[in-house]
Amino acid sequence: MQPLEQSEASLPVQSQPVSPRAPIGVNAAIQASRDATVIPRPRILDESSLKDRVGVVTGGHRGLGLEMALVLCELEARAVYCFDLPAEPSEEWESTQQYVRRMNNGSRLEYVSPDGRANGRLHRRCRDCETVGGEGCLECPATEFQEVLDVDTCGVFLTAQAAGRQMVRFGNPGSIILIASIAGNVAMKGEFLVAYKTSKSAVLQMSRSIACELADKGIRVNTVSPGFFRSPMTKATFDRSPDVLRRWSEGSPIGRFARPDELRGVIAWLASDASSFCTGSDIIVDGGYRVW
Ligand SMILES: NC(=O)c1ccc[n+]([C@@H]2O[C@H](COP(=O)([O-])OP(=O)(O)OC[C@H]3O[C@@H](n4cnc5c(N)ncnc54)[C@H](O)[C@@H]3O)[C@@H](O)[C@H]2O)c1
Known part of the structure; x- marks a missing residue:
């Protein structure tokens, strides 16, 4: 093993982009120690x-x-x-x-x-998707499988593409956050949702792929994988099958459903410069569902 100084010296010199919020972190502390006009103050919220x-x-x-x-x-x-x-x-x-x-x-x-015609069509598709749920892989009709992928995967791709195009057009890069699910990460014991799980897995890989393509344009792309959150979508599922509420709550070490506001922190982080070195990642917010 080389002494530390030698291995550091052999590292290629790379230009480091300066943070648009500079000085921040320890650099700000060092500047403040040398320059009395730099006033120490919290910068993380900036x-x-x-x-x-x-x-x-x-x-x-x-x-x-x-x-x-x-x-x-x-x-x-x-x-x-x-x-x-x-x-x-x-x-x-x-x-x-x-x-x-x-x-x-x-x-x-x-x-x-969207305009009325597209609206009606999309509404119908969404209703169809909401009713797909308890169907096993041997029964799931091809049309239903395709509808779910059309909205939950193709729709997500076209949205990300539209956002990316605007960022490039205006020369104003940003952060794209795609909503996946733990259903795209694991098969979820006892839940027969083959189309939905497939669509969310595809979103995870889509995000990694787009992240690689757009990194040199300064555009970051990440996914968030929620576990079980209270929302109109999950409420529709409980109403159909009250047992699901108990089963999904008991499915995680935290032992309950999440409130929608429990996604706020991760969205704030991913959307902002606070996560400037994060791309192609999936942030799992599932109360620990995946760990046991
Ligand atoms: N709630 C959960 O527990 C949970 C868990 C994992 C992942 N997710 C994902 O989070 C996202 C939001 O879920 P939610 O629980 O808030 O669902 P929700 O059904 O309560 O809300 C979804 C919203 O999306 C709209 N929508 C549907 N298709 C659309 C389209 N083609 N164009 C524009 N808008 C469209 C609906 O009208 C609705 O307002 C979904 O992608 C879902 O798969 C939710």
Whole structure:
């Protein structure tokens, strides 16, 4: 083994990009020790700021999507656009918009719905997807399998592609966060959801692939894999099968369902410069479901 100094000396010299928030961390401490005009103060929250950035959240009308949209507004994104299917936003969405307005931090929440024809078609597809659930792999009809992949994989790809194109067009790189699931990571004992699990696994690999292609453009791409969160989607499942609530709660060491707001921290981190060296990663937020 070489002495430390020698091995360090043999490392190739690489240019290090300067943080747009510099000076931060220990560098800030060193500068403060040499220069009395550098005032020590916490900088970690500055690193999470999305000031002057724009956010787009597909599925931002309700559930986890709306929660994510709100956190981007709290981090001072200039505007956050929620793309979703209903022609008009719900009361819950409007209350959230009001809340953002009253925060008065320069951010705003907007709602965008596709045109009527596409709307109806997408709605039907989504309803179809929501009803796919208890079907075993030997019974799952080809059409249902294709519908789930169409919305949950192809739709995600086209959204990421559209976001990436805009970032390149405006020369303004950013962070793309794709929502996968623990259902894409493990087979989940006793849950027969072959189409959904396949679609989410595909999202994981899609994210790694896009991350490699876009890294040199400064665009970062990561996935979040939630475990079991309370949302209108999971509520529909409990209503059909109350036993699922108990089974899924007991499935993790933490032993309960997550609140939608328990995704806020990870979204804040991935969306902002605080995660500037993170791309192609999957962040699992599952109460420990996968560990036993
Ligand atoms: N809730 C959970 O426990 C959980 C766990 C793992 C992964 N996820 C994933 O998180 C995401 C959000 O889940 P949720 O529980 O909030 O679901 P949800 O059904 O409550 O909300 C999904 C939203 O997406 C919208 N949507 C559906 N298809 C769309 C399309 N083609 N274009 C635009 N909007 C569309 C719906 O109208 C709805 O507002 C999903 O990708 C889901 O698979 C959720």
